[in-house]
Amino acid sequence: MKSSPIGLLVAVALGIFPAQSWAQAKAGKVTAAGKATAAKDSEGVIDADASGSAAAGGDAAAAAEGTPAAGDTPADAGEETGDSPAGSGLDDICKIDPAACPNLDMDKEAARPLKEQIFAVQQAYALRVRRFELQAGWSISMNDQFVGHPAPVLALNYYITNVLAVGVNGAYYAPFNVDQDFNSQVRRAARVAVPLTEYQWGAALNFTYVPAYGKFAGFGDFIFHYDAYVVGGVGALSVRPIPVIDPDNRNFEYEPKLAFNAGIGLRIFFNRWFAAVLEVRDYVFNDKLESLTVSRIPGPGPNGAGNPNTWYGETRLTNNVQAQFGAAIFLPFSFHYRLPK
Amino acid sequence: MTITKQKTIKRLVSVLAAALALFAFTERAEAQQILLTGPLAGAPAVRKLRLHGKGRFEVAPAVSFSLLDEYQRTIFAGARLQYHFTDWLSFGAWGAVGAAHIPTYLSDQIQEVNAARRTLDPNGVTLDRQLTAVNLGPDFTKQLGTMDWVVAPQLTAVPFRGKLALFQSIYLDTDLYFFAGPAIIGVTERKNCAGTTSDPCVNNFAMASRVAVAPTFGLGFNFFINKWSALGFEYRGMPMSWNTGGFDTAGGGQDKKFPDNKISNDDRQFHFNSVLTLSFNVYLPFQYKVSE
Numbered sequence: 139m140k141s142s143p144i145g146l147l148v149a150v151a152l153g154i155f156p157a158q159s160w161a162q163a164k165a166g167k168v169t170a171a172g173k174a175t176a177a178k179d180s181e182g183v184i185d186a187d188a189s190g191s192a193a194a195g196g197d198a199a200a201a202a203e204g205t206p207a208a209g210d211t212p213a214d215a216g217e218e219t220g221d222s223p224a225g226s227g228l229d230d231i232c233k234i235d236p237a238a239c240p241n242l243d244m245d246k247e248a249a250r251p252l253k254e255q256i257f258a259v260q261q262a263y264a265l266r267v268r269r270f271e272l273q274a275g276w277s278i279s280m281n282d283q284f285v286g287h288p289a290p291v292l293a294l295n296y297y298i299t300n301v302l303a304v305g306v307n308g309a310y311y312a313p314f315n316v317d318q319d320f321n322s323q324v325r326r327a328a329r330v331a332v333p334l335t336e337y338q339w340g341a342a343l344n345f346t347y348v349p350a351y352g353k354f355a356g357f358g359d360f361i362f363h364y365d366a367y368v369v370g371g372v373g374a375l376s377v378r379p380i381p382v383i384d385p386d387n388r389n390f391e392y393e394p395k396l397a398f399n400a401g402i403g404l405r406i407f408f409n410r411w412f413a414a415v416l417e418v419r420d421y422v423f424n425d426k427l428e429s430l431t432v433s434r435i436p437g438p439g440p441n442g443a444g445n446p447n448t449w450y451g452e453t454r455l456t457n458n459v460q461a462q463f464g465a466a467i468f469l470p471f472s473f474h475y476r477l478p479k
Numbered sequence: 480m481t482i483t484k485q486k487t488i489k490r491l492v493s494v495l496a497a498a499l500a501l502f503a504f505t506e507r508a509e510a511q512q513i514l515l516t517g518p519l520a521g522a523p524a525v526r527k528l529r530l531h532g533k534g535r536f537e538v539a540p541a542v543s544f545s546l547l548d549e550y551q552r553t554i555f556a557g558a559r560l561q562y563h564f565t566d567w568l569s570f571g572a573w574g575a576v577g578a579a580h581i582p583t584y585l586s587d588q589i590q591e592v593n594a595a596r597r598t599l600d601p602n603g604v605t606l607d608r609q610l611t612a613v614n615l616g617p618d619f620t621k622q623l624g625t626m627d628w629v630v631a632p633q634l635t636a637v638p639f640r641g642k643l644a645l646f647q648s649i650y651l652d653t654d655l656y657f658f659a660g661p662a663i664i665g666v667t668e669r670k671n672c673a674g675t676t677s678d679p680c681v682n683n684f685a686m687a688s689r690v691a692v693a694p695t696f697g698l699g700f701n702f703f704i705n706k707w708s709a710l711g712f713e714y715r716g717m718p719m720s721w722n723t724g725g726f727d728t729a730g731g732g733q734d735k736k737f738p739d740n741k742i743s744n745d746d747r748q749f750h751f752n753s754v755l756t757l758s759f760n761v762y763l764p765f766q767y768k769v770s771e
Contacts, residue, residue: 354641
């Protein structure tokens, strides 16, 4: 019993030493030519150059000589230099049994093409499964030359799988509708009024599918990852006509309309939880337009100009194509890969 | 040694062992953050990069669609010809002709109203007819401005190269490029008129062609199908002022913001003129180079 604490101490000390040999911190800088500067930490840096892989850095001569690519530092402590007993061991085998002597042309073997399995995209940069995505951005209308519908937008998605999410989004248009000058110019020049519609808010329940992902090398220097998704859903869009035919009498109230949406988007990841988002989505709804005719009967009577029943004209299926620019934050911030690839 | 001393030593050794154990675990945790250096440090971000552009000509038949048009949509048929000096820089030109001009719903509506007015009042004595006499001819769709052709020399930079996994089964090389240059545009629009007896604007809806020069710029994606071809998607802006509707909208009043019963250069309104292009790119020679 007396020696047990000492034995425990020795066991722990033995456990420490390998850990310390791993716990090497800073590495020496390597120049673009693949040359390593002297490692600042003389206690040994894990340096891939030390295994004679200089060819990767462009120093083929050093590799052929079996010397470290760095050249200016000795092999790190505890690491094989690659020129030791391998040759003598082979010689011994050849002396004992010439038939078993390896007869390989190393240059030929080195030149042989590798059949290694390479994944086009080695590992999805950012896993989405079981993570929330919070999107915030600004949306502008793409297909309405009469009234602009910019709006701040928010979206929250939950990824059930790595490629499928369910979520909600919302936009607030009310203070941002822009009645373009073009409308008044047409009214003045052609004496033709175009029914106009403004939006108040929109909200939808959506499903998102991510069929594509990839990566880009920027300026041949840095790499960023992206994915592309399709999104679709159903919700409501609160809209009302802008009175242009009879603005003296007509005063429309916002009404929510059933709206379906479908779109595509692109996410560019800056890290594993933060991305820029570009999305184009079409919201389709039945728009009740302002009536092009004005009742000649004044007042709010049954057919009077002041009766809201006389204010509305045809109902038209309307496409509101919105482009959204924004940012996405994935929560939780971190995740674990289940498989190495 | 007394029993008390033995206990003290045991306790000391146990505490020391526990402390060392904690130290050891800490070291292990830190030991996960190994910073590998060597050949990876300072190495290029991408090795064996397929240089789809470098030293190759690109011939890309393309069809383009105008966006956000007020009165008339244009479908362009054309091509892009380029030479790629490097994998990231090329010079060439995009050329196209306006193959189809399609009036918008608004134009149809205006013409419908216009035709009805003319039927009811062939002599033009009603207020509507008189107020629109300068602006609306017998057929509104015939007075609309059109882009007839475009030639745009351009410099293209390809800062981003990458790859795309589609359904985790189709893999494509891609690039994202930006371009800019001048656009020389053949425009047909309503001919200017002075509104005088000798050069009236009423019942005068003749058209005239001119050549406009505008900046053009945009961005696009290429998706490489094989060694010598790719599909391209491109957005282009060609901002300039032109009279798309043939209307008298400006030239009079304060800051010339009101009609003056003439058709002049003041009636040309600024438009961004957005165009979306789909192309099939062919690269010559057929074989690409590969980086180190």
